[in-house]
Amino acid sequence: MDKHIGKTSFCKWTEPVSFENLPVGLQEKIDPTDAYVKKLFFDRFLKLMLNAVYSQRASLRDIQASLLNPDFQAAIGLESLSSSQISRKIRGIDSAILEEIFYFLVALANQNKRNDKLPKAFIVDSTTVSLNKNRYPWAEFRSTKSGIKLHLRLAYIGKGDAYPDKAVLTNASVHDVNKLEIVVDEKLATYIFDRGYMDFELFDKFSYGGFFFVSRIKKNTLVHVMSEYEVPPGGDILQDQMVVLGGKNGYLTEPYRLVEVTDTQENMLRIITNRFDLSAEEISQMYRSRWQIELFFKQLKQQTTIKKFFTQEENGLKNQIYLALMAQLLTYLVKLETHSDLSALTIQRYLFAFLWKASELWETRIRGKPTESK
Template sequence: MDKNTLFSSFGKWLAPICTKTFTDRVNEINQDKYVKKQTTLAYFKLFLLAELKGRDGLRDIANDVLSLEIQRELNLPSISAAQLSRKHNQVDPALLEQVFTRLVKQIHSRANPHRSRNKLKIIDSTTIVLCLQKFKWAHFRSTKAGIKLHSRIAYWDDEDVYPDQVKVTPAKVNDRNLLEELADEEGVTYVFDRGYVDYAAYDRFCMNQIFFVTRLKNNAVIESLHTYDLPPNSTVSLDEKIRVGTQQKRMKHPLRMVQTVDSEGNLLFLLTNRFDLTADEIGEMYRSRWAIETFFKWMKQHIKIKTFYGTSENAVMNQVWMALIAYCLLALVKQETNTKHSLLEISRILKVLLWRSCREWFDLMNRPPSRKSAGRKKKEIP
């Protein structure tokens, strides 16, 4: 980043991205070959700004370049919507995916090693439905197209999460095809829903010391091996050691089944290979899945990931990675400032102070948030 940018709030927001690493990679893959006006770095900054501001289309983004501050930042006097469209379709999504991966490593390196959720990760997916006529390459059903974001969410402290790993696939890819790719670390407990059920994978998890908490399918065949006593005032109604599967297709390793309720009082049958925790701790672990639902909701509401700026596969993938990069940049600011403000509040303040001193931005974030936005303290998870 240039010296002028580093003193602005926008420059501070982008500071975790190493410009030299980015441009070196651009040169390696000849991304800017024959480019005279809009470099990939300028495109990258401009579209990140569009994500932050929630621009609805390429014409709005092109109009942003009329700003003198943006012209100085990008060294770009003007740009048309057609030029933006061509660049958006030409950029290699792998380039942006690499930026996202490096930012995730930075968040992880700054995470609190003593947090109670240190070894807990949540796996889930969300489908983004697209118009079949415009996005034929993403054919999903007879009348629909779509892509799917398979995400693994980790905690950087006891309350805040970040996307530890993301895989983008066509919507028709089954969740369980990605399970072992996302749950691959020994000693970590992965929480996921019953859409990922795979008894053969569960056996491999047991052999490799990979822990999990999930829901039992309604039609699962189980054999009770032992019933555990429950402590007084427990929120759990049943705690058993079981064998899962039919005689023809049965798991080799016994598992544990915990019967509890969710936050709305609905009955849950949880399946896990953790026998070292109390049944109530297992139930609380599964209820922590709210974090990934909140993440998906935040992404769809506050980052431009539903209204796409292009219809090609490259354009869609680039915008997905831009959205994830924007989220990570906000998370890094929250880590650095140790503010109690939410990511939404941080982004709102940033949008107002984009071209003013980053000190003003940080000073505002050092002020305590209102009681309504501060949120409630979550229960600790082992």
């Protein structure tokens, strides 16, 4: 690497997780993992694996080969490693440590996020990664295959602007609604989720606890209309009502608001919420923002290595998923710092274009001021 180049884009990207920048308590938890280690210290391992999942390395040998790049060698202080060394490390690191680093990055994003005037909104959903039944027998799912599930909460800032805020990893057999209470923990925030999470008693529990929600109801849901609100003519809003759900000897909910709208394909959406302070159009737009988490899952699976795992052990799989989420957060932190309007995917592409060049070139490009690379 050119000694005059200064801090590279890779070093800028990984700077928040450099050992010296982590909280003291985290450093103390990491220290024992480096006992008796000769080469692959935790700091090096973390940067090696962040590069591996973000550049979509296909295997341990592929990660091993990445160290043939002299710039990468200089960045992490390693000239070579065997695939077996990498395998032992990713299996051996307690996933609780990587989980804590993930939440450390979430805290940095929360401190620096833009548009604090917006009401707090979180989008909740899950995604399943199917696995081979013979290779991953511990990951219970179906009779013919195994799988793991990522239950995720996105902090929603605005259109095209969201970041992972909370993550829970389970076997794929765990139903989404069983983990909903874990990710709904911040009062006065609005939680947006799909009808797979529908639970009448849970809805009431959220309302009593001071949590707002926006969701859909199923076609066969029993609805009792209490009153009608006026609907402006000529728009996408079909009906705006105060309702209770359930009945016929089943659980009957507290009064909620039901907004019926049409989507872009002229399909009707029935949106249930305990937000009576917003217009029907605002509720409709809030639910439509749920698409952001679908886009995030698509990007996570297509732009990072989480569908092909480097180990068969549960701890190693969890580590790989946390690394993928951390990579996304590191990019989002750069987006915040540079006040960029670009998507995280575009910033990622620019990162690899300028990976071993001066970070100023990458940051300038992100800010929207093109410059010639050195």
